[in-house]
Amino acid sequence: MSYDLQVFSDPQELAHAAAIQFCAHAKKATDQRGLFTVALSGGSTPKTLYALLVTDFRDRVPWQQTHFFWTDERHVPPDHPESNYHMVSSAMLSKAAVPGENVHRIRGELPVAEDAANEYEHALKHFFRLGPEAVPRFDLILLGLGTDGHTASLFPGSEALQEERRLTAGPWIERLQSFRITLTLSVLNNAAAILFLVSGVEKSEVLRQVLLSQASHERFPAQAVAPVNGELIWLVDSEAASLLNV
Ligand code: 6PG
Numbered sequence: 001m002s003y004d005l006q007v008f009s010d011p012q013e014l015a016h017a018a019a020i021q022f023c024a025h026a027k028k029a030t031d032q033r034g035l036f037t038v039a040l041s042g043g044s045t046p047k048t049l050y051a052l053l054v055t056d057f058r059d060r061v062p063w064q065q066t067h068f069f070w071t072d073e074r075h076v077p078p079d080h081p082e083s084n085y086h087m088v089s090s091a092m093l094s095k096a097a098v099p100g101e102n103v104h105r106i107r108g109e110l111p112v113a114e115d116a117a118n119e120y121e122h123a124l125k126h127f128f129r130l131g132p133e134a135v136p137r138f139d140l141i142l143l144g145l146g147t148d149g150h151t152a153s154l155f156p157g158s159e160a161l162q163e164e165r166r167l168t169a170g171p172w173i174e175r176l177q178s179f180r181i182t183l184t185l186s187v188l189n190n191a192a193a194i195l196f197l198v199s200g201v202e203k204s205e206v207l208r209q210v211l212l213s214q215a216s217h218e219r220f221p222a223q224a225v226a227p228v229n230g231e232l233i234w235l236v237d238s239e240a241a242s243l244l245n246v
Contacts (some may be wrong), residue, residue, distance in 0.1 A: 001226035005211070005234045007241045011199045014237045015048035018197055021233065022053060022140065023060040025193055029139040030062045037128075039069040039183060041142040041152070042084025045197045049142075050091035063096050067127070071141060072153035072182035073106035075113045075170075083108060106181050113170030113179035120181060121168040135167065141183075141191040145198045147206050149220030152188065153180035156219055160184060185224050193231040196222070201239040208243040 008014040022038070029036040040046070053061050070084055078085045085105040093103060104123055110116040128136040143151045153171070154160055160169035163184045170181050188194065198207055209215055210222045211234070217224035226232065 001232060003211075003232040003234055005236065005241075005244075005246065007244075007246055008235065008237050011045075011048060011237050014197065014199055014235055015052055016056075018046075018049045018142075018195060018235050019052040019057045021195055021235070022049070022142075023057055025140040026062055026066060027060075029192075030065045034065060036062060036066045036140070037069065037136075037138050038066060039071045039138050039141040039187075039191075040084070040088050041071050041144045041197070042073070042087060043144045043146075045144045045199050046142055047087065047091050049197065050088055054092045054095045058096070061096070063098050064102075066098070067102050067104060068093065068098065069104045069124075069138070070106050071143060071151075071188075072180055073108040073116070075108050075116070075179040075181065077109040078105060078107075080108075108181060113172075113181055115170075117166075117168040117170035117181045121166060124167050124187075133165075135186050135190045138187070138191045139193065141188055141194050143188070143194060143196045143222070143225065145196060145203055145206060145210065145222050147202055148175070149206050149210060149222050151196070151222040151225060153182035154185065154221040154224075155180075156221060158221070161217060161221055161224065188225050189227050191227050191230050193233065194225060194227055196225075196232075196234045196236075198234065198236040198240045200237070201242060203236075203240040204243045207236060207240050211244065 026036040074082045160171040
């Protein structure tokens with residue numbers, strides 16, 4: 001899989017570049033189809049990007065035509081500090097004029113994670129008007145990279161990595177001793193564009209492994225992200241790229 005790797009001096013430059021990419025993909029989609037579908041990553045790295053979109057880039061985001069989805073969610077209520085919805089809402093959505101029907105969160109509060117995954121899959125099929133075997137094609141999917149090589153909530157050794165038919169999964173994550181809800185690789189790899197955001201020296205070794213090693217997807221799930229007909233863009237800061245010799 002070919003990818004575009006861009007290295008930035010620090011996390012602020014990285015976030016600024018990501019905001020430019022976000023707005024470019026949004027403009028392309030809304031110019032072509034009048035709407036922009038994006039799946040947002042959780043974690044901490046994208047927080048600066050989300051804050052930039054609702055401040056410096058506020059006038060360049062087509063808020064009314066953008067439909068916000070998530071790549072994954074923790075098995076917690078939406079007001080829980082660990083909730084990815086809570087993070088994105090606090091950093092961005094609560095400060096922008098986004099119609100409620102444009103926000104498609106994963107209901108992590110459901111008692112059974114698999115039920116939340118099934119409900120989210122149904123919502124995806126409904127929104128994208130999909131037939132039984134069809135896969136949604138997001139205009140843009142934002143992803144992060146865990147130090148263990150996970151992305152979204154696709155963790156090393158997870159059975160969700162083998163899922164080829166379903167759009168979502170609700171796996172138990174042994175290392176976290178908790179359930180997660182996640183998009184499956186089928187959806188990630190059907191995107192028009194995937195933007196990985198990776199920052200910090202603690203990610204340097206895993207980034208080297210993911211980009212340069214021939215290890216298995218089981219060991220480094222992020223290596224399995226390879227859009228079949230889309231762009232794969234890695235935006236990283238110099239600390240994360242410190243072992244790449246670039
Ligand atoms: C999550 C994310 C997850 C994240 C990585 C990196 O739910 O936490 O979807 O895949 O992107 O763990 O997280 P950081 O950006 O916090 O390092």
